[in-house]
Amino acid sequence: MTLEEYCKxxxxxxxxxxxxxxCEKALPIWTSYAxxxxxxxxxxxxxxxxxxxxxxxxxxxxxxxxxSFEKNQLNSLxxxxxxxxxxxxxxxxxxxxxxxxxxxxxxxxxxxxxxxxTVFDESTLYVSxxxxxxxxxxxxxxxxxxxxxxxxx
Numbered sequence: 001m002t003l004e005e006y007c008k009x010x011x012x013x014x015x016x017x018x019x020x021x022x023c024e025k026a027l028p029i030w031t032s033y034a035x036x037x038x039x040x041x042x043x044x045x046x047x048x049x050x051x052x053x054x055x056x057x058x059x060x061x062x063x064x065x066x067x068s069f070e071k072n073q074l075n076s077l078x079x080x081x082x083x084x085x086x087x088x089x090x091x092x093x094x095x096x097x098x099x100x101x102x103x104x105x106x107x108x109x110x111x112x113x114x115x116x117x118t119v120f121d122e123s124t125l126y127v128s129x130x131x132x133x134x135x136x137x138x139x140x141x142x143x144x145x146x147x148x149x150x151x152x153x
Contacts, residue, residue, distance in 0.1 A: 003133065003151065007126040012116070019109050019125045020064050021150060022132035023057075026102045029139045030057045033099045041093035043083070050093075052084050057106045064109055074113060081107045098139035105131035 007015055034054040042049050053059075060077050063069075085107060087093035088100060095103065108118075108128035118124050133151075136142045142150075 003130055004122075004126055006151065007123060007129060012125070015123065015125045015129070016064075016112065018151065019105075019112065019128040019132070020061060022129050022136070022147075023061055023102070023106050023109050025142065025150065026098075026105065026132045026135040026139075027057060027061065029098050029102045029135055029141060030106075033096065041084070041087050043087060043092050044090065050083055050087065053080065056080055057103065060106050060110050064113070069113055074110070077110055081110070098135040098141075101131045101135035101138065105129075105135060 001009075007018070010018065031054075039052040039054055040049060041052075056077075060081075063073060063077060084093060084103070088095070088103070105128045108124050108131065112124040112128060115124055118127055129151075133147055136147055137144060
């Protein structure tokens, strides 16, 4: 069974928990990168320097784990992702592939709270889980077998 098929078979709360778990496991990829690199980029439209908070992903995962989903905090976190996501899409901010994937995975985890389906008709939480798996695999942080154990346990 593929990851997508497995995710489709899960109730939404179990899929949410799986996506959180996978993002947590991949978080050291971001943490390590953030500790050694500046999290800044300059957008090419107006030439403005932007800085991404190093704890953004950790804060987002903690928020998702809380299950409180306070709307102001949700909107605040989503706003913190807006400019960096655009910068990644516009190639104004370039990250190593596993770092970029965990960034997107946590963003999609957060988006999954209010927008369960992507514009490509995929589960946002499945996309998050898949990106976290790809980050774990590419980084070598976990073996494929270790990842499978997390997913199918």
